[in-house]
Amino acid sequence: MKSPLEVAMDIGIRELRDGLSRYLDAVKDGRTVTVTDHGKPIARIVPVGEPTRLERLRAEGRIQPASRRKRPAPEPVAIAGTVSDLIDDQRR
Template sequence: MPVRVGIREAKAHLSRYLRLVKGGDEVIVTERGRPVGKIVPFRDTDLSVDDRIERLQAEGIIGPPKKLAKVPHPVQAGGKSAQEYLREDREG
């Protein structure tokens, strides 16, 4: 069950409530007894993909990306694009 705390109490003892959140609890912040916000544990899924990759690299779980081989530019055959050839092929 979430812990409920008034704004003044939360400000005065923020570190105490953050310890609860780190332990997996939720803290509901109230103003005059009415909920106005919630402090919840941070999950890795809240990070961007780049931040998650950076964290995995820092933890040694994955290595840095390998260099990719250069891919040649597409060659046009007969001045038509691949989409045009595909469309012609589908139309029969």
Template sequence: MREGMEITVTDHGRPIAKIVPIGEESGLEKLIREGLVTLPTGPRQSRYPDPVAANGTVSDLVKDQRR
């Protein structure tokens, strides 16, 4: 391992992680260096809209939309 070997960690035969020697440039680091990727500068935005306030059950709301 000290010679710079790379190890792939698997879960039931499916690769889930990779252990690489310290100092080796990751794929992301390479893309950043090449200017193909930039890291975000602000806080992460939610992918989901704010919840809608509603009265009644979901079933009632669906029933009302089908009329």
């Protein structure tokens, strides 16, 4: 098994553009390529067969998919007056 240092590599945008085929071959071999812009990570190229973080969390049983779909927000209620007026009415 490869160590994390052997699996991941950071490269700049220009370097990626100039050697795209080489870096895609590295991804095919199981390596993860992190693309940087002025030293800041902006994207990650990972092998397709590698599960996403969400997929790993589901497989570990640490998260579950929602049991039902999220309901849409209700329609806004048309009112006359201000919120302060509504609060005063509720307090009476």
